Amino acid sequence: xxxxxxxxxxxxxxxxxxxxxxxxxxxxxxxxxxxxxxxxxxxxxxxxxxxxxxxxxxxxxxxxxxxxxxxxxxxxxxxxxxxxxxxxxxxxxxxxxxxxxxxxxxxxxxxxxxx
Amino acid sequence: xxxxxxxxxxxxxxxxxxxxxxxxxxxxxxxxxxxxxxxxxxxxxxxxxxxxxxxxxxxxxxxxxxxxxxxxxxxxxxxxxxxxxxxxxxxxxxxxxxxxxxxxxxxxxxxx
Numbered sequence: 001x002x003x004x005x006x007x008x009x010x011x012x013x014x015x016x017x018x019x020x021x022x023x024x025x026x027x028x029x030x031x032x033x034x035x036x037x038x039x040x041x042x043x044x045x046x047x048x049x050x051x052x053x054x055x056x057x058x059x060x061x062x063x064x065x066x067x068x069x070x071x072x073x074x075x076x077x078x079x080x081x082x083x084x085x086x087x088x089x090x091x092x093x094x095x096x097x098x099x100x101x102x103x104x105x106x107x108x109x110x111x112x113x114x115x
Numbered sequence: 116x117x118x119x120x121x122x123x124x125x126x127x128x129x130x131x132x133x134x135x136x137x138x139x140x141x142x143x144x145x146x147x148x149x150x151x152x153x154x155x156x157x158x159x160x161x162x163x164x165x166x167x168x169x170x171x172x173x174x175x176x177x178x179x180x181x182x183x184x185x186x187x188x189x190x191x192x193x194x195x196x197x198x199x200x201x202x203x204x205x206x207x208x209x210x211x212x213x214x215x216x217x218x219x220x221x222x223x224x225x226x227x
Contacts, residue, residue, distance in 0.1 A: 004158065031213065042119075042204050042217030043159070056213065091159070102149045102208060102215070106158040 004107035025094030035091040121218035138205035146207035148188040
């Protein structure tokens with residue numbers, strides 16, 4: 001498709017389970033971002049890639065969160081030993097610009113519910 | 116630090132009413148300001164932006180003016196439509212940085 005694609009759209013995980021969330025950015029986009037959006041809140045920055053390099057991971061809330069983009073295209077956000085506070089919508093965005101910014105296109109997100 | 120505060124919702128208006136959604140910010144650097152919109156079932160979309168003081172961003176009948184003296188970027192529309200029903204996010208990005216800083220969002224519902 002032409003847009004940013006995220007899968008799965010919905011994920012229910014039992015507390016303590018590991019999950020992997022996938023993002024397919026727009027083809028050729030250099031920058032890729034992950035954001036976390038808690039219920040009733042705005043998105044909060046998690047991490048940023050420029051091609052395969054993870055240049056900023058300052059927003060990752062704990063060492064249970066890990067993101068990768070090994071070939072500079074598809075990205076995976078992995079959460080280990082999920083906790084209830086990890087329940088949120090995880091948004092991926094990509095941009096043709098190296099600095100991303102407001103030219104980033106967002107996917108529809110993956111809604112993670114930890115029970 | 117950098118933060119954005121916007122008018123709490125939900126906001127419910129009748130069609131053709133005038134809309135204002137307030138947004139104020141604090142920033143350590145020199146920010147660009149923006150509004151994103153999220154229609155039901157869709158991803159976030161950039162609605163409009165302004166990169167320097169006194170600039171006005173506009174799109175689809177919406178406008179917002181970058182007011183440095185009041186650190187504000189209020190969203191306005193003269194006559195709303197049912198199709199404007201969505202969640203609106205105000206935010207900022209520090210020039211030279213990559214990450215967007217969002218407000219908490221305002222849900223807008225327009226009744227026919």
